Amino acid sequence: MMSDVSSRDTARRDPNTPETTAETAPGDTAEDSAGPPQLEHPEHPEHPDDQVSGGDEPVSAGGSGTRTLTRRERLRRDRRRRWAVAMIAVLSGIAAASASGDGTAPAQSSATSLTGPQGGASPQADTLLLAHRTDDGTLDLAVVIVSDPATRGKAAVMLLPPPTMVQVPALQTQTLSSLPAFVDDDILALTIVNATGLRVDQAIIADDLLLAQLLAPADPMTVEFGRGVRIEDDNGTFGYPEGRHELAPADAYRTLLGAEAGGAMAHLVTVQSVLDGWFARLGRSAVANETIAVDERAALLGAVGGADVLFRSLPVERVDIGDDERFRLLDHEARDLIEQDFARARIARGERPRAELRNGTGTVGITQRASRFLVPDGIQVALTDNVPGFGQETTTIIYYRDEDRGAARRVARALGVGTIVQSAREIDVVDLSVVLGRDFEQAHPELFTPATEAGR
Numbered sequence: 001m002m003s004d005v006s007s008r009d010t011a012r013r014d015p016n017t018p019e020t021t022a023e024t025a026p027g028d029t030a031e032d033s034a035g036p037p038q039l040e041h042p043e044h045p046e047h048p049d050d051q052v053s054g055g056d057e058p059v060s061a062g063g064s065g066t067r068t069l070t071r072r073e074r075l076r077r078d079r080r081r082r083w084a085v086a087m088i089a090v091l092s093g094i095a096a097a098s099a100s101g102d103g104t105a106p107a108q109s110s111a112t113s114l115t116g117p118q119g120g121a122s123p124q125a126d127t128l129l130l131a132h133r134t135d136d137g138t139l140d141l142a143v144v145i146v147s148d149p150a151t152r153g154k155a156a157v158m159l160l161p162p163p164t165m166v167q168v169p170a171l172q173t174q175t176l177s178s179l180p181a182f183v184d185d186d187i188l189a190l191t192i193v194n195a196t197g198l199r200v201d202q203a204i205i206a207d208d209l210l211l212a213q214l215l216a217p218a219d220p221m222t223v224e225f226g227r228g229v230r231i232e233d234d235n236g237t238f239g240y241p242e243g244r245h246e247l248a249p250a251d252a253y254r255t256l257l258g259a260e261a262g263g264a265m266a267h268l269v270t271v272q273s274v275l276d277g278w279f280a281r282l283g284r285s286a287v288a289n290e291t292i293a294v295d296e297r298a299a300l301l302g303a304v305g306g307a308d309v310l311f312r313s314l315p316v317e318r319v320d321i322g323d324d325e326r327f328r329l330l331d332h333e334a335r336d337l338i339e340q341d342f343a344r345a346r347i348a349r350g351e352r353p354r355a356e357l358r359n360g361t362g363t364v365g366i367t368q369r370a371s372r373f374l375v376p377d378g379i380q381v382a383l384t385d386n387v388p389g390f391g392q393e394t395t396t397i398i399y400y401r402d403e404d405r406g407a408a409r410r411v412a413r414a415l416g417v418g419t420i421v422q423s424a425r426e427i428d429v430v431d432l433s434v435v436l437g438r439d440f441e442q443a444h445p446e447l448f449t450p451a452t453e454a455g456r
Contacts (some may be wrong), residue, residue, distance in 0.1 A: 090386050127300075129438050130142075146344075157309055164316050168191050169368040218282060222280065264327070279307065356381075366448075397435075
């Protein structure tokens with residue numbers, strides 16, 4: 001079983017020592033090559049890639065506990081203050097329109113559909129990524145909802161803590177909460193698939209207005225809190241004692257997106273309670289139909305309406321990084337949880353091969369583009385980096401153990417190009433190294449424009 005990437009797992013290589021035995025796999029998509037580039041894995045695997053990272057690097061794990069709101073959260077709250085009153089008014093207006101039978105045009109939202117696994121396999125369960133993006137480019141809500149036709153009357157939800165640090169192709173380690181500031185919705189969804197191993201068939205990355213519109217038909221919703229809740233948001237502080245409460249859509253909106261002194265994990269308990277009440281309300285066909293009319297991608301919400309919903313949180317542990325709250329994904333625990341409770345929503349069966357992608361051409365964002373082919377095919381992108389000097393013409397796929405040869409062939413098929421070679425030396429950091437060459441760009445010209453060239 002592969003261990004988490006850390007400096008002690010990384011073996012330094014001598015760049016003067018031959019790394020591979022030249023071999024082109026028969027029957028693979030490949031071109032002749034003079035051999036793979038020399039690769040060196042330094043002590044710390046968090047390399048700069050072909051774009052500049054805007055996030056902080058992870059540090060060692062620390063303790064958890066209750067806390068006051070951080071400076072970043074307070075700044076975010078202040079920037080969003082101008083939206084609060086407007087959103088409450090919008091929610092009230094939509095609810096009134098629904099009650100009177102008047103239609104409300106849905107807000108436009110750039111969202112993505114990411115279907116997997118590829119290769120002709122039909123999905124076993126339907127999945128929806130539902131997330132909320134603030135006007136200042138912060139992700140403050142993200143859940144993956146699973147509806148399986150084989151388990152009628154049941155559904156499952158994976159709650160994703162926004163401060164979780166994840167590997168973003170071409171951008172290295174970022175928090176989920178920061179992603180909208182760096183990537184489009186398609187890459188945001190792809191990053192969540194890469195981190196969790198869960199498929200995302202449809203994604204709604206909602207802005208303030210769209211989330212308000214989705215909640216509006218469920219007026220009122222019955223929400224049961226298992227503990228007292230105290231929320232701070234743009235309008236101030238409010239709360240609910242333990243027990244059952246009737247929430248208007250505006251109150252549900254504020255409760256979902258507010259902050260709690262206990263931190264992100266404590267707030268996920270509150271989010272679960274609100275979602276449970278919302279899903280119960282969606283069990284009424286009229287409410288579900290009105291919600292789907294807002295955005296057709298919300299059809300899966302109608303399928304989970306009234307279902308017995310299993311809620312799970314992505315396994316993480318807190319890391320000590322000063323004033324800001326951050327979490328590290330517990331890879332093995334997450335894989336076991338998905339195997340147990342989300343097996344029919346996995347991107348791939350079994351353990352996913354871990355790959356590093358190397359930019360061998362100097363084209364900005366090439367590793368991110370390659371990830372669009374690999375992640376839906378069950379390859380986990382663990383690292384991205386540059387090849388010194390670039391100039392790589394042929395894509396080279398290096399595997400380190402005999403048992404990973406099949407995974408290397410899968411990468412070549414997914415990319416449509418690639419010479420496969422086996423390294424003479426095993427490493428523990430990744431299973432595969434993929435050096436992207438000019439042939440990958442030539443095979444997929446629709447993905448590249450002059451604006452993406454190095455140096456811009």
